[in-house]
Amino acid sequence: MGRFIVIGERIHCISPVIKKAMEEKDPEPILKRAKEQLDAGATYLDVNIGPAEKTGVELMKWAVQLLQENFDNVPLCLDTANRKAIEAGISVYNRSKGKPIVNSADAGDRIENIDLAAANDAIAIALCAKAGIPSDNDERMMYCQEMLERGMSLGMEAEDLWFDPLFLVIKGMQDKQMDVLEFIKQLSDMGFNSTGGLSNVSNMTPKHIRPILDSTTVAMAMYNGLTSAIANPCDARLMETIKSADIIKGNSLYADSFLEL
Amino acid sequence: MAFKRVPQKFTASVNEVTIGTGDKAIVLGGENVMPLYSFDAPITNRVKIGVEITDSGYDKTVPGIAAFYAGAETIGEIAKRASEMPGGDFVVLTLEGADPNGANKPIDECVAIAKEVADAIDVPLAIQGCKNIEKDAEMFNKLAEALQGKNILLISARTEDYKQIAAGAVMAYGQKISAESAVDINLAKQLNVLISQMGVAADSYVMNVGSAAAGYGFEYVASTLDRVRGAALSQNDAMLQMPIVTPVADDAWAVKESVVSEEDFPEWGPRENRGVQMEVSTAAACLAGGSNAVILRHPASVKTISELIADLT
Numbered sequence: 001m002g003r004f005i006v007i008g009e010r011i012h013c014i015s016p017v018i019k020k021a022m023e024e025k026d027p028e029p030i031l032k033r034a035k036e037q038l039d040a041g042a043t044y045l046d047v048n049i050g051p052a053e054k055t056g057v058e059l060m061k062w063a064v065q066l067l068q069e070n071f072d073n074v075p076l077c078l079d080t081a082n083r084k085a086i087e088a089g090i091s092v093y094n095r096s097k098g099k100p101i102v103n104s105a106d107a108g109d110r111i112e113n114i115d116l117a118a119a120n121d122a123i124a125i126a127l128c129a130k131a132g133i134p135s136d137n138d139e140r141m142m143y144c145q146e147m148l149e150r151g152m153s154l155g156m157e158a159e160d161l162w163f164d165p166l167f168l169v170i171k172g173m174q175d176k177q178m179d180v181l182e183f184i185k186q187l188s189d190m191g192f193n194s195t196g197g198l199s200n201v202s203n204m205t206p207k208h209i210r211p212i213l214d215s216t217t218v219a220m221a222m223y224n225g226l227t228s229a230i231a232n233p234c235d236a237r238l239m240e241t242i243k244s245a246d247i248i249k250g251n252s253l254y255a256d257s258f259l260e261l
Numbered sequence: 262m263a264f265k266r267v268p269q270k271f272t273a274s275v276n277e278v279t280i281g282t283g284d285k286a287i288v289l290g291g292e293n294v295m296p297l298y299s300f301d302a303p304i305t306n307r308v309k310i311g312v313e314i315t316d317s318g319y320d321k322t323v324p325g326i327a328a329f330y331a332g333a334e335t336i337g338e339i340a341k342r343a344s345e346m347p348g349g350d351f352v353v354l355t356l357e358g359a360d361p362n363g364a365n366k367p368i369d370e371c372v373a374i375a376k377e378v379a380d381a382i383d384v385p386l387a388i389q390g391c392k393n394i395e396k397d398a399e400m401f402n403k404l405a406e407a408l409q410g411k412n413i414l415l416i417s418a419r420t421e422d423y424k425q426i427a428a429g430a431v432m433a434y435g436q437k438i439s440a441e442s443a444v445d446i447n448l449a450k451q452l453n454v455l456i457s458q459m460g461v462a463a464d465s466y467v468m469n470v471g472s473a474a475a476g477y478g479f480e481y482v483a484s485t486l487d488r489v490r491g492a493a494l495s496q497n498d499a500m501l502q503m504p505i506v507t508p509v510a511d512d513a514w515a516v517k518e519s520v521v522s523e524e525d526f527p528e529w530g531p532r533e534n535r536g537v538q539m540e541v542s543t544a545a546a547c548l549a550g551g552s553n554a555v556i557l558r559h560p561a562s563v564k565t566i567s568e569l570i571a572d573l574t
Contacts, residue, residue, distance in 0.1 A: 254447050255447055255451035255454055257454045257458070
């Protein structure tokens with residue numbers, strides 16, 4: 001098994017600094033966040049430009065080129081509801097360090113993002129949901145199969161569909177947590193890759209609690225076979241947990257300095 | 262259904278490290294397939310063989326070795342002869358006489374010997390120390406300075422002395438070093454991490470992950486080699502992607518099979534044949550495990566292993 005893949009989530013237009021930088025095409029704040037995340041151990045960087053209905057095409061091209069030129073063709077996860085913007089981003093994307101990831105498809109309105117990924121030899125994050133939160137794992141698995149069939153029929157390799165179980169907030173949906181973990185196990189047993197927005201679990205909890213809940217969740221999810229997460233790599237506790245879990249799973253060979261790698 | 266062969270090549274590859282200069286320089290590593298799996302993807306840099314001599318010359322008690330070097334008197338002449346051994350790619354000078362518990366030759370004398378060797382040959386040079394930590398650390402830095410520009414390989418840096426050797430030999434004088442660990446995969450990785458954290462570039466060091474003569478705990482060596490190459494290729498572990506250089510001769514010629522006389526063990530046959538067999542079987546096993554170069558002594562071993570390599574790549 002390969003090492004766990006962290007998709008750094010911090011280039012996100014919900015952040016006022018990043019939103020402003022994207023509006024003004026100001027490279028500095030974006031490059032700063034990218035560097036922080038890569039130094040902290042991110043493999044992929046998520047680039048969330050929001051809905052960006054009018055400016056998306058141009059903005060995504062600009063962001064992809066900016067990040068790849070400055071960080072040795074860092075692999076990117078293109079995150080927007082604007083499909084044309086994702087296509088535009090892929091058109092200027094250099095794949096020498098990894099395929100682009102389309103973030104994201106689901107079994108509902110966004111299923112065509114699987115077509116987009118298939119047409120562009122990209123990876124698709126495939127959210128196992130249709131409208132709202134699935135009621136149980138049978139429903140999640142049904143959506144998973146729908147997306148799998150669609151991808152395969154379009155010539156995708158199963159390994160390029162990274163299924164997202166949809167991490168749920170603990171504060172409010174505490175009783176669903178074990179279901180999500182069990183679903184990750186099911187995905188893993190079938191040999192599928194998986195990912196998801198990890199920090200959902202700790203939403204609305206006190207700031208000092210979040211790293212603890214995120215780390216514990218990722219350790220339990222990795223035990224069940226989670227292969228990737230969209231997460232904050234600048235959270236030291238989280239990264240230590242992921243690196244340790246990679247050692248225990250044998251994904252990475254132990255050396256005394258493993259936390260520094 | 263017809264068998265469909267899927268080449269097992271990896272996106273990760275072993276680092277390339279160049280030893281020597283000019284036309285005769287050699288490149289170790291570079292492959293992105295399992296050891297000798299040239300059917301999965303081309304292996305650009307075939308495995309190399311180092312021919313070992315020592316500061317006192319060669320082993321005159323082994324007839325085949327003595328015959329090969331016959332007439333060569335000075336260390337320079339011996340080195341020149343070694344550089345011409347059919348199948349060999351580089352010369353390895355082992356400064357065993359530097360050992361404080363042995364001949365304890367002064368460092369200046371060892372440096373003079375190394376210079377004479379380097380001047381006599383046009384193939385790349387690797388130098389093995391005497392295994393005494395203090396002496397080697399000081400001697401390697403003097404050797405690195407005296408042979409600046411020759412791009413030599415110094416064997417080896419260990420956890421106890423890697424700092425001095427990496428800072429001096431590599432960073433000050435631009436030579437290459439080998440990171441040595443004793444059949445301990447975690448330590449092998451850790452030593453590579455520590456050397457890399459000093460700022461030594463990935464193309465400036467190789468590793469010796471330990472060895473043993475076949476039959477003398479070699480199964481531990483085999484599993485270490487397997488795991489090192491597995492992690493380097495399938496897990497893309499950058500801290501285990503250094504080429505592996507394995508000194509084989511030292512172990513192979515020191516075990517009972519290669520040492521006891523025919524008079525004492527008549528049923529075992531001539532000592533020389535046994536030594537060559539130990540050297541050949543150990544070297545072949547190392548190559549199968551992923552060594553990018555082996556160090557040998559006997560012309561018959563060098564010939565056999567070079568033919569094996571040629572046939573398999």
